[in-house]
Amino acid sequence: MKLIFVRHGESISNKAGRVTGSVNAPLTERGRRQAAKAARELAKTHIDVIYSSPLKRAVSTAKIIAKTQGKVPLIFKSDLRERHHGSWEGKKISNIPEWHKRYELGFKPGGGESPEELYRRVKRLMKLVLKKHRNHTVVIVAHGAVGRMVRIIATGRGPEAAIGMKTMSNAAINRFNIDKI
Numbered sequence: 404m405k406l407i408f409v410r411h412g413e414s415i416s417n418k419a420g421r422v423t424g425s426v427n428a429p430l431t432e433r434g435r436r437q438a439a440k441a442a443r444e445l446a447k448t449h450i451d452v453i454y455s456s457p458l459k460r461a462v463s464t465a466k467i468i469a470k471t472q473g474k475v476p477l478i479f480k481s482d483l484r485e486r487h488h489g490s491w492e493g494k495k496i497s498n499i500p501e502w503h504k505r506y507e508l509g510f511k512p513g514g515g516e517s518p519e520e521l522y523r524r525v526k527r528l529m530k531l532v533l534k535k536h537r538n539h540t541v542v543i544v545a546h547g548a549v550g551r552m553v554r555i556i557a558t559g560r561g562p563e564a565a566i567g568m569k570t571m572s573n574a575a576i577n578r579f580n581i582d583k584i
Contacts, residue, residue: 404533405540406579407445408553409468411460412437413573420496423460423546424488424515430463437574438464444576446471451539454532456483456546464574465544482528485546486521489513506551506565522562525552530584547571557581 412434416423430438441464450472455465457479469477488505490513496502504510511517532541543553547570555564557579571577 404537404581406529406532406553406557406581407448407450407540407542408550408557408571408577408579409441409445409464409542409544410547410550410571410573410575411456411458411464411544412441412467414460416493417573422488422491422494422496422499424485424492425458426492427459429459434460434573435463435467438467441574441576442468442471445542449540450475450542452476452478452536453542453544454478454480454483454528455544456485456549457481458484458546461544461546465542468542468544480528482524483543483545483549486548487515489515491515506568508563518562518565521548522552522555522565525549526556526584529553529556529581533581533584550575550577553577554579556584 412430414428415431416428418431453465453469453475455461469475491499505512506518509517550571551565551568
């Protein structure tokens with residue numbers, strides 16, 4: 404399977420420096436431009452299917468990409484939603500002293516989802532997508548923490564690899580060839 408992962412464009416929470424998580428934040432105007440740029444970059448690539456998180460910022464990005472592809476199926480999967488950050492959601496990152504701990508194994512930020520839980524959720528979906536689309540080109544549009552796990556899983560590593568890994572920029576594109584998960 405050829406997998407293309409695209410992080411959503413800039414959201415209003417990204418712009419404000421707030422933890423978004425499961426909050427349904429829309430794209431900013433800049434985020435829409437970023438998504439359009441990613442769509443133009445992918446327009447020359449044949450895409451068989453697009454999977455997206457059901458959260459607004461990912462849905463908007465996925466729809467912008469889908470417009471350049473003709474009648475490509477667009478499928479929304481809750482397993483692609485952003486990591487739940489519990490009581491941190493909506494807070495400014497600069498006001499969270501434990502922010503640096505967010506990928507430590509077993510750590511549940513603000514009572515939310517641990518890195519291992521996120522990893523298992525994303526891996527489960529990736530296995531299903533690979534089984535269904537082994538010989539296809541698949542785009543996944545989702546979020547920063549999900550993208551981190553997709554990159555780790557696609558390269559055969561475990562959730563501990565998330566520690567210290569840089570978050571993808573908004574509307575960044577990563578490509579993988581995946582034979583097994």
